[in-house]
Structures are given as C-alpha cells and as structure tokens.
Amino acid sequence: MDFIPLRIHLSNFLNDLSSQTVNLDGTSLSLSSLVAVARHKATTTIIESTRQNVQASRDVLLEKLEADISIYGVSTGFGGSASTRTRDHLGLGLALFQMQHCGVIPTASDHLTFMSMPESWVRAAILVRINSLVRGHSGVRWELPVALQQLLTENIIPLVPLRGSISASGDLSPLSYVAGSIMGNPSIKVYDTCSQTGQRVLVSSPVALANHNILPLVIQAKEHLGLLNGTAFSAAVASLALYDTVQLAFLTQVCTAMATEALLGSRGSFLPFVNDVARPHPGQIDVARTILALLTDSQLARTPQCDTRVQEDKGTLKQDRYALRTSPQFIGPQIEDIHSALMTVTNAMEKTRLALHHLGKILFAQATEMMNPDTNKGLPPSLAATDPSLNFHCKGVEISLAAYISELGFLANPVSTHIQSAEMHNQAIKSDPIINFTALDLRALQYNLVEGFRDIIEGATARYFWTKEPLSPVEYRRCERSKLTLTESGIGTGKGAESRDSDLISPHERGPRFAPDIPCASLVIPGTTERLQERRLQEGETGKEAFRSPQTPALAFFEEQISDVNVNVESNNISDLSDSTLSDDEYLASSRSSVTSMESITGDVLSAPDDTLIRELKTIFIETFWSNTTMDAEEQVRTAVDSVVNRLLREAFQNSDSFDFSVLRTVLPEYRASLEKDCLNLVRRERKHFLTSPMGELPTPALLGLGSRRIYTFVRKELGIRMHGVENLVLFEGGLNSQGPTTGESISLIYGVRNFLVKRIHVLT
Incomplete structure (x- = not known):
C-alpha cells in the first residue's frame, strides 16, 4: 500500500x-x-x-x-x-x-x-x-x-x-x-x-x-x-479523493483492529499461513500484515492456542464471525483497486467508489456485531454504559450508519450506465467523473465508528479487570483504579503479566469472557472457605459447624483479609493524565503502572487453590450476569445471584447427609440479600468510576494494540471526549446535555480533526 x-x-x-x-x-x-x-x-x-x-x-x-x-x-x-x-x-x-x-x-x-x-x-x-x-x-x-x-x-x-x-x-x-x-x-x-x-x-x-x-x-x-x-478539475478532484481514499482504507484497517480487540477476536485471522501462504493475494497479504502489526501488544486480542478437546471448549464461539475473520479477504481487493486507481487516476473513479462502499459495508457489519448483545460477547446493548432501560447510546448511531450505507450503496452504482448524449450528439460517450466525487465522503461513517469503538474498548477493559477477584464493597473501586491484572483462569495461581495472554485464550472461555466477577463471600472467593474454617477451628469451632455457622458472616472475614490491601491502595499515587503535556509514552507508562501495581498486593490474598465448586459458582455467576445485559443492573445482579443460590441448593440436596438444612434456611436468605446488595453496589461504583474518573485512572491504553492506543489517547486525552453515559448515570439531573455534549457533537469533533488521527498512526506500519 x-x-x-x-x-x-x-x-x-x-x-x-x-x-x-x-x-x-x-x-x-x-x-x-x-x-x-x-x-x-x-x-x-x-x-x-x-x-x-x-x-x-x-x-x-x-x-x-x-x-x-x-x-x-x-x-x-x-x-x-x-x-x-x-x-x-x-x-x-x-x-x-x-x-x-x-x-x-x-x-x-x-x-x-x-x-x-x-x-x-x-x-x-x-x-x-x-x-x-x-x-x-x-x-x-x-x-x-x-x-x-x-x-x-x-x-x-x-x-x-x-x-x-x-x-x-x-x-x-x-x-x-x-x-x-x-x-x-x-x-x-x-x-x-x-x-x-x-x-x-x-x-x-x-x-x-x-x-x-x-x-x-x-x-x-x-x-x-x-x-x-x-480535464483538470476531474483529475484534480479525483486525486484529492484518492488521497483521502488511501487514508480511509488505512483507517478501515485500524478500525478492524479495534473491533478485533473490542470483540475479543483472534489474531489467527491475520497470521501469515492464512494470508501469505494459503491465499497469497497481494491486497490480502498487505491488509493482514497491517492489522497484525496494529494488534502488537494488545492484551484483548486472542492468540491461537493448541488443540482443545470437545468438552473443554463447549459453548464457545470457535472462530470469529465473518466481519472480523474474513476482513483481509474482503478489504484486500479494495486495496488492490485503490492501488490501481493511484496509477491511472483518470479512469479509476468507478472502482474507487465501489471500493469505498465495500469498506463502509464491512465497518457497518463490525459495528452492528458490537452493538448487538446477542453477538458482542457480553457488551451491553447499544454500548450503553448504564441501565439499558434509560440509555440507548449507540442505537441512534447505528441507525445513522444504516443510512450512510444505504446512500453509499446508491452512489456506488456505476455512472457509466447513465451517460447521456450531449452537444448536438457530438459527445455521445464520456465519463462524468465529477458525479463520482459525491460518493467519496466516508469520513462521517468511519468516525461514527471511532466514537463507538472507543466506548466498546472502554467497556471491554472494564470487564477485563472485573473478572478479577473483588475486594470489598468499600474498597473495590479504589482497587479498580490500580486494576488487577489476573484473568479468571489465572486467579488463585499467582500468575503475572507474562501469562496474561495465554489466560485470555483459555479454552474454557465463554462468549462474555471479560465480565465482572462480582460475587463475593466464602462461596466464590478462592481459598476463603479454607481460611474461614481454619480461623473458626482456632476459635474452637469444629467440623461441619465451621462451614455452616451463621454467627460469623463470610463477607466480614473477607473484608478483614484485605484490610492490608486497603492501606496500600490508599497510598497508591495515580497520575492524572488529563494533563495534555504528557507524551504518549509517558501516558502509556503511567497507564501500565496502574494496571500492574496491584499484582503483588493481591498475590498473597488470592493465591490459595480454587476448588471445583467455587470455580463452577464463579462461572455460573459470570455467564448469567453477562448473558443478561439487556436487563437493568438490579435485575441483572438478582438473576445472577439466583443462579448461584440455585447451584448451592442443588449441592446441598446432593449432599443432604452433610448439611444442616435448618441452618441453611437461616443463612441462605441473609447471604442472598447481602450478596445481591454488595454486588449491585459494586456494579454501580464501577460504572461511576469509569464514567467520571480522570483519564489517568483508567488503564485502557495499556491493554490496546499500537493502532488502537494512538486513536484512543488522542480522542480521550487530547480532544477530551469522555465515555458516554454520565447523564444517564445521574438520571438526567440538570437537564439534557447538562453533563456534556451530544453524541453527534463528539463525533463531529473527531470528524473535524480526522487528518490528525491519520497522522498519529501512519508511522506504525
């Protein structure tokens, strides 16, 4: 290219x-x-x-x-x-x-x-x-x-x-x-x-x-x-359009890389064997290499893993959907047509318009996949950061995208079939290239997508860190500022950053993999049951009573276990990266620091081996919680807690000779209410944290690939465009748009500085 x-x-x-x-x-x-x-x-x-x-x-x-x-x-x-x-x-x-x-x-x-x-x-x-x-x-x-x-x-x-x-x-x-x-x-x-x-x-x-x-x-x-x-005007405007098309084609690849991260897609679609060896078409090879380079350092894009048994990956999406997986094959021919157009500007506008339509088409497919809760691996419907009953964030954007694509499809029709004879039938055959130029403005479509992509990646980042073991209702948000870096498959193993990528591609991964692991107390915290039993044995309790005694709530014990963590988190200095004087490298370094700073703190607390029941309860809660993103938070949490409680009841009936059901009837309602309350508070606190915290307290850049990171830091830090949803969080207190600009204004701001976005990422490839 x-x-x-x-x-x-x-x-x-x-x-x-x-x-x-x-x-x-x-x-x-x-x-x-x-x-x-x-x-x-x-x-x-x-x-x-x-x-x-x-x-x-x-x-x-x-x-x-x-x-x-x-x-x-x-x-x-x-x-x-x-x-x-x-x-x-x-x-x-x-x-x-x-x-x-x-x-x-x-x-x-x-x-x-x-x-x-x-x-x-x-x-x-x-x-x-x-x-x-x-x-x-x-x-x-x-x-x-x-x-x-x-x-x-x-x-x-x-x-x-x-x-x-x-x-x-x-x-x-x-x-x-x-x-x-x-x-x-x-x-x-x-x-x-x-x-x-x-x-x-x-x-x-x-x-x-x-x-x-x-x-x-x-x-x-x-x-x-x-x-x-x-034909100076035709050649001139076609040249300007082609120059823009080259940039739009590159941005399409950047957006595809961002979509891969947002949807937790696989790098496998862009590896050399598929594109350089199996189908060595020039455009496809170029696109695959570019996207793979843009995904460098990404902790959200998955890396292909060794073979897994049928039971191990049951229920998972084995391969990405076409909008991501076949993007090199789809975008590649458009790159080839654009390259050909650069060589022969005067004859190329028909193919250029069609190529732009195809680029818009694949971006639309990626966008709708990310906005649809049935296909977006646990992202909320319409990318709403708060309760979906009062937040329809990207629904209007999606409608606008459909309108853009419809217009692009209309304008992509060949002009040559509409040529009319003119000037005394002396000019019966001609090219009419000027008409083509009205089809060459894909910018609004692409920067609509940029606005959506940022929120998607922000949400995916939140869910990535939420998969870590929660601390306490009081300290959870503070610890989230430092962002635990253990993934669900690494919890309880003491794994560090070096194993994070392999964790992300665990064969046990379900669709909504990166989701808040919100349930707390002894039933869902690795090692807490053993520690609770050990403590009660030291206090004179024995046997089954150590497990079922209602006098010492598990949550209180858990909060006590992390009291040392609270002190350390209090002293953790987090830079406010809203200061525009920070360079991109300084911004990334600070972000990475906030990501990794909690690993050593949590190692001792979470290092106990997980048991089968606890792993199952965690999985049940996570999958239930993130398979119901169309619900408001209160109902979503209640449904997830119900699934945990139902599993506990089944465990109790299966082991009826070991359970004192009279005690269970006393403990379970209290536990259920406490768990539901604490989990809901965690969700609300984390939402508020992500929607209102300064840029420096969010770890997103450290998780992104090179291309996504450049776009993200420019839009968030330099343009100052925040994550959408603050108004919805406060239920429109103060009136509409009292908390910030409209979605359209934010998109328009990005559109207005579109050339700077390209400048920020052109050095990557």
Whole structure:
C-alpha cells in the first residue's frame, strides 16, 4: 500500500511550508504534492527549462496561422459546430468563454457552499492545468501558465459552479471561470483575503487582481481552447479523493483492529499461513500484515492456542464471525483497486467508489456485531454504559450508519450506465467523473465508528479487570483504579503479566469472557472457605459447624483479609493524565503502572487453590450476569445471584447427609440479600468510576494494540471526549446535555480533526 510514502511526502511539506516548494515540470507532479498545494497552500515554482517547449509549441501555431491553415477551435467552431469558419481568432475565444459561463451560482451567500466547488478543488485544478500547459502541447504563450501560478501564489481562487461539466473534451465550464479570473472579467467572482480582517471575502476578479498589482491577461489565439480543453478539475478532484481514499482504507484497517480487540477476536485471522501462504493475494497479504502489526501488544486480542478437546471448549464461539475473520479477504481487493486507481487516476473513479462502499459495508457489519448483545460477547446493548432501560447510546448511531450505507450503496452504482448524449450528439460517450466525487465522503461513517469503538474498548477493559477477584464493597473501586491484572483462569495461581495472554485464550472461555466477577463471600472467593474454617477451628469451632455457622458472616472475614490491601491502595499515587503535556509514552507508562501495581498486593490474598465448586459458582455467576445485559443492573445482579443460590441448593440436596438444612434456611436468605446488595453496589461504583474518573485512572491504553492506543489517547486525552453515559448515570439531573455534549457533537469533533488521527498512526506500519 502506498499510504506511508504518500503521508511522509506530505508531512515534509507540512513541517515547514515556508521552505518547501512544488516544482512544476510537466512530468513529476505527485499526489501528495497536489494535496500540499490544494489544502495547505504550498509554494509552487514553474521550472524554467519548460519554457523552451512552451515557446516551441507556440511558434508552430503562429506559423500555421500565418499560412492561413484551418485549425480546429482556432478558425472553426466547436464540437458539433466545427463546420463554421472564422479568422477572428480573438472573437472566437471570447464566444467560447461566453458560451461556457453558464453555471448556476446563487446570489445568497448561504447557498454558495452547496452550489460551488471548495477552494481546495479549484487550487488543485489550477495546479493540474499549469502542469499540463508547461509540457508544451497546447500552443499557448508562456505568460498563460505564469498567470495561473499567480492565482495560487496570491491565493486568489475563482468561485466555480459545482455542476455543469461532463468532462468530455474537458471540464469546459469550470475552467472558463478560471480563465475569466486571469482575464479580469467583472462578472467572475473570486475568493481573496481581506488585508484588514484576514478573512476570505468574495470580490470581483478585477478588484482582486488590482489588490495584488496583477494585470489582467489578454487571451490570444488558441489560448481560450488551451485553457478549457482539459480535464483538470476531474483529475484534480479525483486525486484529492484518492488521497483521502488511501487514508480511509488505512483507517478501515485500524478500525478492524479495534473491533478485533473490542470483540475479543483472534489474531489467527491475520497470521501469515492464512494470508501469505494459503491465499497469497497481494491486497490480502498487505491488509493482514497491517492489522497484525496494529494488534502488537494488545492484551484483548486472542492468540491461537493448541488443540482443545470437545468438552473443554463447549459453548464457545470457535472462530470469529465473518466481519472480523474474513476482513483481509474482503478489504484486500479494495486495496488492490485503490492501488490501481493511484496509477491511472483518470479512469479509476468507478472502482474507487465501489471500493469505498465495500469498506463502509464491512465497518457497518463490525459495528452492528458490537452493538448487538446477542453477538458482542457480553457488551451491553447499544454500548450503553448504564441501565439499558434509560440509555440507548449507540442505537441512534447505528441507525445513522444504516443510512450512510444505504446512500453509499446508491452512489456506488456505476455512472457509466447513465451517460447521456450531449452537444448536438457530438459527445455521445464520456465519463462524468465529477458525479463520482459525491460518493467519496466516508469520513462521517468511519468516525461514527471511532466514537463507538472507543466506548466498546472502554467497556471491554472494564470487564477485563472485573473478572478479577473483588475486594470489598468499600474498597473495590479504589482497587479498580490500580486494576488487577489476573484473568479468571489465572486467579488463585499467582500468575503475572507474562501469562496474561495465554489466560485470555483459555479454552474454557465463554462468549462474555471479560465480565465482572462480582460475587463475593466464602462461596466464590478462592481459598476463603479454607481460611474461614481454619480461623473458626482456632476459635474452637469444629467440623461441619465451621462451614455452616451463621454467627460469623463470610463477607466480614473477607473484608478483614484485605484490610492490608486497603492501606496500600490508599497510598497508591495515580497520575492524572488529563494533563495534555504528557507524551504518549509517558501516558502509556503511567497507564501500565496502574494496571500492574496491584499484582503483588493481591498475590498473597488470592493465591490459595480454587476448588471445583467455587470455580463452577464463579462461572455460573459470570455467564448469567453477562448473558443478561439487556436487563437493568438490579435485575441483572438478582438473576445472577439466583443462579448461584440455585447451584448451592442443588449441592446441598446432593449432599443432604452433610448439611444442616435448618441452618441453611437461616443463612441462605441473609447471604442472598447481602450478596445481591454488595454486588449491585459494586456494579454501580464501577460504572461511576469509569464514567467520571480522570483519564489517568483508567488503564485502557495499556491493554490496546499500537493502532488502537494512538486513536484512543488522542480522542480521550487530547480532544477530551469522555465515555458516554454520565447523564444517564445521574438520571438526567440538570437537564439534557447538562453533563456534556451530544453524541453527534463528539463525533463531529473527531470528524473535524480526522487528518490528525491519520497522522498519529501512519508511522506504525
């Protein structure tokens, strides 16, 4: 993929525009140079050596005219009127301009945006036309490309109608407005910079030329056709669109990597055997390598494991769904088409539009999979961070995405099937590329997804840490700031960070793997039963009474066991990374510190071996809790607690000779109520923590791959866009949007700085 060279070339201009120049010699104009001039006003220079070719071409024309040779467009009419003849070459040129100045430009300024081309398009078209003229093929004077260059240098940009060109022999009408500008036509308006306010203002072309001491150019024979008879606008806008498409294609791969992390997907889909060996298509290979690189260091993406027995992975999703698993095969052909388009810009817009539609299609599939509680491995419906009865966060976003995809599908239809004969049936076949450009704005779709992806990964991170053993209702949130790093399969083994990745791919993994392991007390905490029994034996209790005695609640014992942890957590200093002065490396280091700081603290408390019943109770609670994400927290917790209690009752009946049911009837209601209350408090506290804590107290960046991390830190830290759900948490206290911007405003902010997102991640591959 040519993304990296393009981006580096453009960056060279952006780093120091004052010392960077685009040299125009007719042969070496690059895509990134065009972008630098069109969007960043890079300086241009016409190479002096091209003057000889331009003059030679002009001399040939003058010789023909001197000999009274009939020349199309110089002594004849145009197109279907080419049977007419004239020796009034200048009058013929003015008649051509008069005929082409037919674009619709409303007088009301608020309509100009919808009816005229952006200045960047016009700057790019002027640049392309200069580059073509200096080749010496058009019979124009040297003064003509120089006059066009002055428009770029002084930033005098014509107001050009958006519609009206069919790009047959050229973009005639749009280029006629450029010609009218250098001629000083008073009816042609241009954008100029006001010397007093510094704002862009719309003035007539002679006024703008006078403001910059530029004399209007008198057009000579053949120069009218030399200006108009070229597809500068089509080539220019197509080039800008292709440059954006390259970036969007790369961002699609970044979003796919983020979706893989959010959905706890497998790296296996991107490994070399599948893509380099089994199906070695160039685009597929490139996409797989890019996504795999973006997943570097990710602790959420799973790594393929050795074979497992049928019973070991029963109930798990054996492979990722198509939106993730086949993404290299799906995105790869689009990359190949885009690469081909970069080589032949003028013929490529049909495939480019179709490629963009396909990129949008796979992103939509990934988004809907993440928003659907039936497919998102335990994420809440619509990515709602609070109770789903009063929070429908991404439901509106999903509807918007569907609208975008519908429009993309409509615009992806080939324009070539709608070509109409024009101009006295002289132009019966043409390309109409200008129409294609309206289909090239996938940004809103992609940055809608970025907003959703951030919340997904934030939630997945929360659930990743919630799988650790809880501490106490009082201290849980404080300990969560430091984030326990043991996974469920590692609990009770003392495993550290080095084994975390293998834990994540445990064959026992169920769909909603990363979920709060909220149940507490002796029934669900490894080793607590043994320690409780040991303590009671020391206090004089014996036998079965040590287990079933209601006088010493297990929760109190557990809270006592972690009292030392509470002290350590209190003294744990956590940096507030909302300070924008922190570098990305400092931000990541602090985040990783908060992730790992609790490992040594919890090792002693949680190191006792787990027993079969406790493991089963934990699994039951987790799976029940996260298979009911459509419920509000209170009902969700109650249902999960019920499942634990039911399993305990079954255990009691299976071992009826060992249980004192009279004591069980006394203990169980108290335990059930206490467990339900504590678990609900934990859920509410953790929600509040993630929704209201400073950036530095959340460990998300340390869990992400390189690509996701760059996006996440930029949006969260530098743009200051928080996780959605604070208003829902406080039940809209203070009114709608009193706690922050709308979802659309946040997405719009990301959209507004889209180029910076690309800049942040381009170095990764």
